[in-house]
Amino acid sequence: MKIVFIGSGNLATHLSVALKKSGNDIVQIFSKSIENAKLLASKLDAEPVDNIKSIRSEADLYIFSVKDDALLEVVKSMPLTGGIWVHTSGSLPMNLLSQYKSDGYGVFYPLQTFSKSREVDFRNIPIFIEGDSCHTENVLESIAKLISGSVRVLDCDKRLYLHLAAVFANNFSNHTYLLASEILNHHDIPFDVLKPLIRETAAKVMEMDPKSAQTGPAIRYDEKIIQKHIDLIKDNETKEIYKLLSKSINKHSK
Incomplete structure (x- = not known):
């Protein structure tokens, strides 16, 4: 299959390499x-x-992998x-593309955090697809299954909730690591000392539900x-983040 990528960022880098390795052009x-x-x-x-007007018209799939706030302008x-147009956003509707393409459009959303400098194994990354027709979804599903062992059809409304949950699970948790590192840096303690704790915290929720895995003073609200x-x-x-999270942990532990 001939594929064009519109975008060259973190996701585009990993996804294009994975699709190339699976036999696509x-x-x-x-x-x-x-x-x-x-x-x-x-x-x-x-x-x-670097001129969007130079994009070839005969490819089978066009993957828009750009920032959400730039997608509409690019489209x-x-x-x-010809071919199928897809975007890779978890938070934008498929129909955004329908304003500029009458048929053959959809969503191809890998749920993972990507950094160019860090390798990922796409076989373990769930991919969520949506298409404007059964034919489009079948094509996207067949492509996704070339690189991932977990492919699901998910509509826009559910995908938005999935993206919200992912922000809590990934972006917010990573931000708390940053806050923790700043506290340690101010007192000349290396962040490395927290890494075994972070690994165990992540490992526990692979085997237990998050509510059962929660520990710490906020559960019993040790004032x-x-x-x-x-x-x-x-x-x-x-301070406010600490207070809000402590109250939330206590509330959800009951």
């Missing part, structure tokens, strides 16, 4: 930065382009083509310890 990489397009295209034997500029921690925090915003 990545024919073009578009990016507003020609250097970024060249960097990714060089890994895929693809043509780099508006896209020349008419003396909680207040001592609050007094140690200098930043008012971080």
